[in-house]
Amino acid sequence: MSGFDGTWLALREPVDHAAREMALVEALAQALAPIDAPSLVDIGCGTGSTWRYLSSQLPERTQWLLVDHDPLLLTDARHRIGADHPVRFQVHDLTDVAELPLEGVSVVTASALFDLCSRAFCETLIDRLTRTGCGLYAALNYDGTMTWSRPHPLDDAVVAAFNQHQRGDKGFGPALGPDATDCLTDLLTNRGFHVLTGDSPWQMDHGHAALQSAFLKGFRQPLLDIGDLSDGEIEAWLSFRLATIEAPENLCRVGHRDLLALPPKDWV
Known part of the structure; x- marks a missing residue:
């Protein structure tokens, strides 16, 4: 399974939080209110970013279990959340869906996870959600789109190659990449869930220079x-993009989509 270090997760957290589709968060809170x-289980929780965003938006009595395969990230999450909560x-191991x-x-909540997962993984998880009557809130799934306020001739070719790489095996089988939200929507709808989706794009300007730099260097x-x-084309594109990060007019938009699926039952 692909891992993420705490530095990267900390850099992206403010942009993740700003990107989330509020209408879906409000719908989730409304569904939990009665x-x-x-009880929420956050899978692939990392350092607890989803909890930090949602905990103040959901009913105070909500019980949380944070799950991750990486004990170091969980230790960081425990430290950051503190004993008062x-x-x-x-x-x-998230690949062990049965357990x-x-x-x-x-x-079940998950953020920036399902674009790394295979269709088979999603089918297995949704089968369990159906049997147990769980809903699903899946935020920040990459949708395959990137744009920059200052274009470069290689932008389309870079994004196409990046998207192809996103469909490789990230530890869950051949990844859905940009198709994640559409796949989840089809699978959940076919099982009778009520599904809502919304756009949650990253918007990075010159104030997010450190995040943009880490993001771009991850393309190489x-x-x-x-x-x-x-190699020459890759380095030329990266050099151009890195040189424009701190320009006042610089804006990078990376498309993501959020999904909320509620099971066909009365929770009250």
Whole structure:
């Protein structure tokens, strides 16, 4: 399974939080409101960014379990959340869907996860959600679009190669990449869930220079792996993009989509 270090997660957290589609968060809060003790399991929780965003937006009585395969990230999450909040933590291999602790859970949450997952993984998880009556809130799934306020002739070729790389195996089988939200929507709708989706694009300007720099430097190896562009073309594109990060007019938009799926049952 692909890992993420805490530095990258910390850089992206403010932009992630700003990007989330509020209408879906409000719909989630509304769905949980009638439940006496709503229970959420956040899978692939990292350092707890989803909890930090949602905990103040959902009913105070909501019970949280944060799950990740990386014990170091969970330790960081535990430290950042602190002992004052009744949050539980569990190390778990997310590919072992059958043993995910979902019994009695109201909603499974996940952020920036499903674009790394395969259709088979999603089918297996949704089968469990259907059997247990859990909802799903899946935020910040990459949708395959990137634009910059200052274009470069290689932008389209770079994005196409990056998207091809995103469909490689990230630890869950061949990844859905930009097709994640559409795939989830089809699978959940076919099982009777009520599905809502909304756009949640990253908007990065010169005030997000450190994030943009890390984001762009992360392109080099995927582009080399795909091999559609020469080394010289890759370096020329990266040099141009890195040089424009702090320009006042610089704006980079990276498309993401959020999804909320509620099961076909009465929760009250």
